[in-house]
Amino acid sequence: MSDELKPDELLNKIDHKPDGGDWMDTPVQIRPGMYCYAAKAESVKTLGLPNARPWNPAEDDWKLPENWQEIIHNGIKERLERFRTFKVFMDICVRCGACADKCHFFLGTGDPKNMPVLRAELLRSVYRNDFTRAAKLLKFLPGGEFLAGGRPMTMDVLKEWWYYFFQCTECRRCSVFCPYGIDTAEITIMGRELLNLLGLNIDWIATPVSNCYQTGNHLGIQPHAFKDMLEFFTEDIEEITGVNVEPQFNKKGADILFITPSGDVFADPGTYTCQGYLILFKYLKDKYGLDVTWSTYASEGGNFGFFTSHETMKRLNAKMYAEARRLGVKWILGGECGHMWRVIHQYMDTMNGPADFLEEPVNPITGTKFENAKSTKMVHITEFTADLIKHGKLELDKSRNANRIMTYHDSCNTSRGMGLLEEPRYVLKNVCDNFFEMPENTIREQTFCCGSGSGLNAGENIELRMAGGLPRANAVKYVHEKFGVNTLGTICAIDRAALSTLMEYWVPEVEVCGIHELVGNALILPGEHDREMDLRMEPLPGKEDIDE
Amino acid sequence: MNQKYMLPLAGVVLLFLLAYAGVEGAGLQWFFGIVIPYLAVIAFIWGFVNRVMGWADSAVPFRIPTTCGQEKSLPWIKQNRIDNPDTAWGVFIRMVLEIFLFRSLFRNTKAAFHRDENNRLSYSWEIFLWLGALAFHYAFLVTAVRHLRFFMEPVPWCLKALEYMDGIVQLGLPNIFMSGLVLLAAALFLLARRIFDAKVSYISLAADYFPLFLIIGIAVTGIAMRYFTKVDVVGVKEFTMGIVTFQPVIPAGVGPLFYAHLFMVSVLIVYFPMSKLMHMGGIFLSPTRNMANNTRAKRHVNPWNYAVDVHTYEQYEDHFRDKMIEAGLPVDKKE
Numbered sequence: 001m002s003d004e005l006k007p008d009e010l011l012n013k014i015d016h017k018p019d020g021g022d023w024m025d026t027p028v029q030i031r032p033g034m035y036c037y038a039a040k041a042e043s044v045k046t047l048g049l050p051n052a053r054p055w056n057p058a059e060d061d062w063k064l065p066e067n068w069q070e071i072i073h074n075g076i077k078e079r080l081e082r083f084r085t086f087k088v089f090m091d092i093c094v095r096c097g098a099c100a101d102k103c104h105f106f107l108g109t110g111d112p113k114n115m116p117v118l119r120a121e122l123l124r125s126v127y128r129n130d131f132t133r134a135a136k137l138l139k140f141l142p143g144g145e146f147l148a149g150g151r152p153m154t155m156d157v158l159k160e161w162w163y164y165f166f167q168c169t170e171c172r173r174c175s176v177f178c179p180y181g182i183d184t185a186e187i188t189i190m191g192r193e194l195l196n197l198l199g200l201n202i203d204w205i206a207t208p209v210s211n212c213y214q215t216g217n218h219l220g221i222q223p224h225a226f227k228d229m230l231e232f233f234t235e236d237i238e239e240i241t242g243v244n245v246e247p248q249f250n251k252k253g254a255d256i257l258f259i260t261p262s263g264d265v266f267a268d269p270g271t272y273t274c275q276g277y278l279i280l281f282k283y284l285k286d287k288y289g290l291d292v293t294w295s296t297y298a299s300e301g302g303n304f305g306f307f308t309s310h311e312t313m314k315r316l317n318a319k320m321y322a323e324a325r326r327l328g329v330k331w332i333l334g335g336e337c338g339h340m341w342r343v344i345h346q347y348m349d350t351m352n353g354p355a356d357f358l359e360e361p362v363n364p365i366t367g368t369k370f371e372n373a374k375s376t377k378m379v380h381i382t383e384f385t386a387d388l389i390k391h392g393k394l395e396l397d398k399s400r401n402a403n404r405i406m407t408y409h410d411s412c413n414t415s416r417g418m419g420l421l422e423e424p425r426y427v428l429k430n431v432c433d434n435f436f437e438m439p440e441n442t443i444r445e446q447t448f449c450c451g452s453g454s455g456l457n458a459g460e461n462i463e464l465r466m467a468g469g470l471p472r473a474n475a476v477k478y479v480h481e482k483f484g485v486n487t488l489g490t491i492c493a494i495d496r497a498a499l500s501t502l503m504e505y506w507v508p509e510v511e512v513c514g515i516h517e518l519v520g521n522a523l524i525l526p527g528e529h530d531r532e533m534d535l536r537m538e539p540l541p542g543k544e545d546i547d548e
Numbered sequence: 549m550n551q552k553y554m555l556p557l558a559g560v561v562l563l564f565l566l567a568y569a570g571v572e573g574a575g576l577q578w579f580f581g582i583v584i585p586y587l588a589v590i591a592f593i594w595g596f597v598n599r600v601m602g603w604a605d606s607a608v609p610f611r612i613p614t615t616c617g618q619e620k621s622l623p624w625i626k627q628n629r630i631d632n633p634d635t636a637w638g639v640f641i642r643m644v645l646e647i648f649l650f651r652s653l654f655r656n657t658k659a660a661f662h663r664d665e666n667n668r669l670s671y672s673w674e675i676f677l678w679l680g681a682l683a684f685h686y687a688f689l690v691t692a693v694r695h696l697r698f699f700m701e702p703v704p705w706c707l708k709a710l711e712y713m714d715g716i717v718q719l720g721l722p723n724i725f726m727s728g729l730v731l732l733a734a735a736l737f738l739l740a741r742r743i744f745d746a747k748v749s750y751i752s753l754a755a756d757y758f759p760l761f762l763i764i765g766i767a768v769t770g771i772a773m774r775y776f777t778k779v780d781v782v783g784v785k786e787f788t789m790g791i792v793t794f795q796p797v798i799p800a801g802v803g804p805l806f807y808a809h810l811f812m813v814s815v816l817i818v819y820f821p822m823s824k825l826m827h828m829g830g831i832f833l834s835p836t837r838n839m840a841n842n843t844r845a846k847r848h849v850n851p852w853n854y855a856v857d858v859h860t861y862e863q864y865e866d867h868f869r870d871k872m873i874e875a876g877l878p879v880d881k882k883e
Binding site: 175182228 | 599603626634652658668747834836841842852871
């Protein structure tokens with residue numbers, strides 16, 4: 001079984017030199033450990049998406065509609081008109097190979113179809129066959145068809161699409177190196193949209209999307225349970241600090257609406273980051289009277305709709321502005337998350353704006369205008385906290401994080417789809433003294449994905465995830481061995497879950513934390529008692545012997 | 549032997565022989581020298597314009613640049629204005645560097661996996677693809693521009709200056725033009741990469757080898773005419789001036805090698821718009837590079853944005869009202 005695959009065995013499987021042959025003649029093998037289970041019919045139905053039925057990728061019959069080829073053909077045609085990216089990227093790749101060894105899935109699996117260029121060629125070959133005048137003209141010449149390099153859309157091709165478009169985390173690392181900026185994320189997005197036209201989603205995406213649509217968040221946490229969970233944290237924080245942080249919910253007329261991924265409410269170690277937010281908001285309320293509210297309706301920052309289709313992304317994202325308008329807040333603050341921020345930064349205003357019912361965001365405590373967010377009116381929490389720290393508005397005790405020897409993982413989406421690089425580092429360095437960067441080809445815009453992004457954070461594809469996360473883990477291992485790094489900081493909810501598993505597999509000595517967990521530890525709340533534990537309820541540095 | 553490159557190679561040899569034999573054996577100078585080039589130019593312009601217009605017709609629904617540096621945010625954080633531009637000027641600089649210096653390719657790295665007790669993955673700077681590509685494109689450009697002297701009378705000073713620079717290494721007679729030799733060497737390098745690098749070989753299609761062989765064929769015939777067979781340059785100029793003034797003539801004394809050269813150039817420009825060579829036009833229109841990263845500051849409009857079904861707060865509250873009231877959460881409607 002794949003989940004018993006040892007790290008050494010996984011490493012032994014890697015070979016970066018494809019052995020000849022023609023990739024078009026190499027049929028796909030859908031291998032356990034490398035793919036996610038099919039979307040449940042019920043989830044697909046809730047969203048009103050096509051072809052809801054039970055099916056199994058491992059079986060021959062995928063229960064497709066009779067005219068599936070026509071649906072795909074028309075789907076491609078429509079998207080070529082709607083997206084210049086798609087059309088240009090189908091036409092201009094010269095197959096120079098610069099992207100080939102930039103993909104974490106290729107580096108971790110050695111599967112040549114995980115080279116970004118080939119992933120795109122899976123779709124491009126069909127495009128060339130069905131949509132280019134060249135193919136039609138060349139057909140009349142001897143050898144012309146061979147030169148055109150197309151292939152017809154068959155069931156084998158469709159299965160290959162499904163397998164490999166769900167082996168891409170849309171991280172865009174290849175796009176940084178492409179001389180034409182060809183973005184495989186964009187191609188995977190189109191590929192997945194097309195697959196969704198036939199009802200070929202994976203369940204790890206479809207069910208969270210359906211939950212989010214109906215209940216407000218991916219995990220399907222109902223409003224009262226959401227409140228309960230934050231109240232659990234409140235009790236823990238009171239035990240640690242002696243202060244009741246009193247979160248507010250669905251409060252009309254609050255200054256700021258705060259939205260973060262529901263993963264932070266639900267799963268360790270994201271929960272500690274969530275506690276960090278609660279402590280920060282309490283501090284700002286007591287010191288400066290800032291009124292922040294949480295929402296149970298818009299209780300999801302993440303957007304797995306983005307991994308389904310542009311339309312589904314828009315349907316889920318609509319709740320943020322709708323809730324901000326209903327509550328009458330001034331602007332929106334967003335928590336630590338990767339793809340959530342790609343959606344907010346590059347799509348939200350266009351899809352669901354203009355947000356003319358909100359105010360241009362100003363930090364009421366420092367007076368800083370967030371010029372870069374003046375239209376979308378949503379600010380990233382590390383932009384907000386960095387501004388507070390810069391203006392000396394937070395009282396911080398770094399020594400409470402002295403046991404943490406940190407490195408920092410840039411999330412794909414915030415680095416390559418936004419450029420949020422210095423803000424989290426600034427916050428990190430102000431709450432912790434020990435910080436070491438990973439090697440430069442593995443951070444900032446060249447950062448490596450956790451291997452589980454874009455909805456691939458399931459259990460059944462664990463081999464894929466551990467292989468895809470290898471380049472990231474390998475760089476962490478390097479700083480662990482060189483500088484004794486014991487904690488990997490990140491600003492992404494999927495990272496917090498995925499990197500924890502990844503570290504356990506590759507570098508078990510390293511823990512994962514969010515940046516605001518460290519802020520929560522360092523921030524000195526008015527009226528707090530002498531803290532002895534950090535947010536994980538482990539003894540603070542210097543207080544270790546108290547338990548004994 | 550791999551048919552992905554053997555067939556394109558055979559094809560190019562065949563094209564050469566076709567023109568060579570056609571002129572030498574059948575006396576078809578008028579066909580290969582006049583009919584084909586005129587048709588090729590028409591096909592090129594029509595095809596190129598069509599392709600670019602086709603791209604321009606597609607919408608740009610979202611502003612999705614790939615950001616390769618620090619965003620513009622707080623005033624005290626230094627923005628990378630070129631790799632993460634938020635203004636048109638920044639985008640312009642980014643595009644200029646991309647188009648003229650292949651900036652993204654310049655970043656290229658090579659991954660290596662060291663199988664030992666550390667099992668380290670390392671990434672080193674890999675400059676040869678960038679160098680080869682840059683040499684290839686600039687040599688091609690200089691060679692093409694240099695050829696304009698055949699189509700102009702008198703030859704403008706700037707062309708003469710370019711020729712002077714190109715031939716500044718004064719070796720032999722006639723002067724060696726560096727551009728032609730660099731072009732040939734770079735094309736051979738790119739070809740060798742495709743054949744011998746396992747990864748690049750695996751991704752390469754016939755459509756990648758064909759234009760390379762064609763360009764190598766053009767360079768070889770060109771070099772052969774200039775340095776070895778010493779083509780009748782006066783005759784060639786008479787011919788090309790006839791073409792551009794629409795009074796085509798077939799000069800005596802210009803051999804079949806010239807027509808083979810010209811025929812391969814014609815094939816190249818006909819093939820150009822229907823192939824990957826259109827990256828020349830496409831790079832200008834690539835949305836991940838030619839857009840500013842200021843989507844949160846300045847709203848981008850999607851021309852085809854449409855209304856979608858959403859789950860409204862009212863529906864949500866209707867569904868959960870009792871539980872919300874019981875949990876002490878505020879509600880809009882009490883019953």
